Amino acid sequence: MLDDPTLLIPVDASEPDDPALELVELLRPLRIVVLGYYPVPDQAAPQQLSEEYEDEATAALEACARRFADAGVEVESVLVFTRDRVQTVDRVGNEYGCDAVLTTGAVGSLNHILVSLKDETNMFRVLEVVRLVMMAGDPEVTLFHAESVERGSARSELYLRGATDWLVDRGLDRDAITWVEPTAETQESELRELAGDHDFIVLGESEPSVRERVVGDLSNRVHDRTGKPVLTVRRER
Structure with missing residues (x-):
């Protein structure tokens, strides 16, 4: 059984999309961890990209998390520069005790x-x-x-x-x-x-x-x- 379920939402911090309000409302009962992952190409150094884009990525991630916070959702956010999205999602999910992972998509009604x-x-x-x-x-x-x-x-x-x-x-x-x-x-x-x-x-x-x-x-x-x-x-x- 789950006690206070926590949901991990991975977001591409290089091209972030705000979550639809309908989705925010649906997920309101869950604690949310927004993972901003910034893809690092093989030929690039993570530290170099972090120094160049960290402020921009952090601002985008905070704006995404704020959409949940404004709706009364308990939310945390974490930014990672990574070459391996899947490995990062699994690692952060373990670190924050996340019970589920959301892959966002097109949202109209949620009936x-x-x-x-x-x-x-x-x-x-x-x-x-x-x-x-x-x-x-x-x-x-x-x-x-x-x-x-x-x-x-x-x-x-x-x-x-x-x-x-x-x-x-x-x-x-x-x-x-x-x-x-x-x-x-x-x-x-x-x-x-x-x-x-x-x-x-x-x-x-x-x-x-x-x-x-x-x-x-x-x-x-x-x-x-x-x-x-x-x-x-x-x-x-």
């Missing part, structure tokens, strides 16, 4: 949230974030069972029904929650299709497969396909 549940050991961490997000707004939620089981199996139904009951027991509207059971053969393609029809996607972090090591993890593939914001709930460290 429909897709939640992919797979790893049973991480399920309740994902659901706790979903609970907080649903309490902050009034979205409809689709629970997706991303597991290699046959459609309509008793195990899949039990898993999704249990997740729904957990949210309802904590005061959420059962009518706002639906679920989808994919087949083993179509689970990722169905997830990407569903993601295109939703405004915001929540995934649980899992151990990387060989495919993910080669072509990138699922959250990146979903984001690249849809351009929508994707929140990945990290496994317990």
